[in-house]
Amino acid sequence: MSATTIAAIRATPVTVPLEAPLLHSNGAHWGRFVRTIVEVETADGYVGLGEMGGGGEDATRAFANLLAYLRGHDVFSLEKMRFAICNPTASLYNNRTQLHAALEFACLDIIGQKLGVPVHALLGGKVRDRVEFASYLFFRYADPASCEGEVRTPGQLVAHAAALKAKHGFTAHKLKGGVYPPQHELACYRALAQSLPGERFRYDPNSALCLADAIAFGKAILDIRNDYFEDPVWGMSQLKRLKDFVPLPIATNTVVVNFEQLAENVRNGAVDVILLDTTFWGGIRPCVKAAGVCETMGLGVAVHSSGELGIQLATMLHMGSVVPNLGYAADAHYHHLVDDVIAGGPLRYEGGAIRVPDTPGLGVALDRDKLARYHELFREVGGYPYDRDPGRPGWYPLVPNERWADPGASLTPALR
Numbered sequence: 001m002s003a004t005t006i007a008a009i010r011a012t013p014v015t016v017p018l019e020a021p022l023l024h025s026n027g028a029h030w031g032r033f034v035r036t037i038v039e040v041e042t043a044d045g046y047v048g049l050g051e052m053g054g055g056g057e058d059a060t061r062a063f064a065n066l067l068a069y070l071r072g073h074d075v076f077s078l079e080k081m082r083f084a085i086c087n088p089t090a091s092l093y094n095n096r097t098q099l100h101a102a103l104e105f106a107c108l109d110i111i112g113q114k115l116g117v118p119v120h121a122l123l124g125g126k127v128r129d130r131v132e133f134a135s136y137l138f139f140r141y142a143d144p145a146s147c148e149g150e151v152r153t154p155g156q157l158v159a160h161a162a163a164l165k166a167k168h169g170f171t172a173h174k175l176k177g178g179v180y181p182p183q184h185e186l187a188c189y190r191a192l193a194q195s196l197p198g199e200r201f202r203y204d205p206n207s208a209l210c211l212a213d214a215i216a217f218g219k220a221i222l223d224i225r226n227d228y229f230e231d232p233v234w235g236m237s238q239l240k241r242l243k244d245f246v247p248l249p250i251a252t253n254t255v256v257v258n259f260e261q262l263a264e265n266v267r268n269g270a271v272d273v274i275l276l277d278t279t280f281w282g283g284i285r286p287c288v289k290a291a292g293v294c295e296t297m298g299l300g301v302a303v304h305s306s307g308e309l310g311i312q313l314a315t316m317l318h319m320g321s322v323v324p325n326l327g328y329a330a331d332a333h334y335h336h337l338v339d340d341v342i343a344g345g346p347l348r349y350e351g352g353a354i355r356v357p358d359t360p361g362l363g364v365a366l367d368r369d370k371l372a373r374y375h376e377l378f379r380e381v382g383g384y385p386y387d388r389d390p391g392r393p394g395w396y397p398l399v400p401n402e403r404w405a406d407p408g409a410s411l412t413p414a415l416r
C-alpha cells in the first residue's frame with residue numbers, strides 16, 4: 001500500500017443557527033455555533049473531515065499554520081502526528097490539543113475510507129449499535145426574530161423538556177445551570193424531575209457554586225434519580241471535600257481533561273465519572289485510552305459535548321460505540337441546532353439514541369451547498385464571545401459566582 005500523505009489542509013469557519021441563545025455560567029452561545037470545518041486532503045486524493053469549536057471564534061489561521069508541520073505526513077502515523085505538533089513541553093507555549101483532535105478525526109476518516117471500514121472498527125470495534133443521549137436542557141433567551149424559545153421558569157423548563165422528549169425520545173435529562181440563583185435552579189430541577197417520573201437526571205452548574213450552596217443543593221436532590229452531580233464546585237480538592245457531605249457520584253468535564261489530571265484524580269478519588277470530550281482530550285483515541293484507565297480504576301465514563309455539528313457528533317458516536325464502560329447517556333448540544341453541514345441533513349435521534357455510522361471512515365460527508373451557505377453566514381455575522389452574556393453587558397462571573405442573573409427578568413437581547 002502506498003503512503004497516504006497529507007497534501008493540503010483546508011479550514012472553513014461556519015455559523016449555524018441555534019433555536020435560541022443558550023445560557024451557561026460563563027456567558028452564552030449567542031443564538032449560533034461557530035465551528036471550523038477541517039478537510040485534510042492526501043496526495044492520493046482522499047479527503048478526511050474534522051471539526052473544531054473555539055468559544056465562538058474562527059480557528060482557520062491556526063490550521064493553516066500547521067500545514068508546514070504536516071505536509072507529507074502519513075495519515076496512518078497517528079502517534080507520530082501527536083509528537084510532531086503536541087510535544088508536551090512545547091505545548092506550554094503552543095497548546096494544540098484541540099487542533100490535534102480535528103486533525104486526528106480527519107486522519108481516522110481517511111484511514112477508514114482507504115481500508116473500507118468504519119472508524120469504530122479501527123478503535124477495537126463497536127460494542128453497541130446506538131449511543132443514547134440526554135436531553136441537555138439549557139436556560140435560554142427567546143430568539144430575537146421569533147420571540148420564542150425562552151426557558152427561565154420551572155414551567156418553561158418542564159414544557160421544553162416535554163417537547164424535546166416528544167420529538168427525540170430522551171429518557172435522561174441534563175439541566176445546565178450556573179445562571180440563576182441556586183434556589184431558583186433547584187426549583188427548576190425538582191420540577192423537571194417531578195414532570196418525568198422514573199427517568200434519569202443530572203445537574204451541571206459549570207463549577208459556579210460555593211461549597212455551602214453545592215452541599216445544600218446536593219442534599220435537596222437526593223430523592224431524585226440522579227446519574228451524577230456534575231462540576232458543582234470548582235477544582236478537584238473542593239469536589240473531594242463535597243463528597244464528605246453529599247452522597248452523590250461526582251462528574252467532571254472541567255478538571256479532568258488530560259492524562260496528568262486523570263492520574264491525580266485516581267490518586268485522590270475526587271471525581272467518580274469522567275466526561276470524555278473528543279476535542280478537549282485531543283482526539284477519539286485519547287478518549288478511548290482514558291476510558292481504559294477509567295475501566296481499570298473503577299471510574300465511570302460518559303460522553304461530553306463541547307458543542308458540535310455532525311462531524312464532531314460522528315466522533316462522539318464512534319467513541320461511544322467502542323467504550324464498553326460507557327455507563328450513561330451521552331451529552332449533545334446537537335438538537336438545539338436548526339441545521340447541519342453534513343449531507344442528508346442532521347443525524348436523527350430515534351428513541352433518544354443515534355445510530356452509529358457503519359459506512360467507511362467517520363460515515364459523514366459534507367453538503368457543499370450548506371457549507372457555503374453557513375460560511376457566508378459566518379462572514380455576515382462573525383463570531384461571538386462565548387464568555388459574555390448578551391443580556392448582561394459588562395458582566396462576568398467570579399468562581400464561586402455571586403452575580404447571578406435575575407430569574408424575574410424576561411430579556412430578549414440583540415445578538416450581534
Ligand SMILES: [Mg+2]
Pocket residue numbers: 204206230231252253
Ligand atoms: Mg459540564
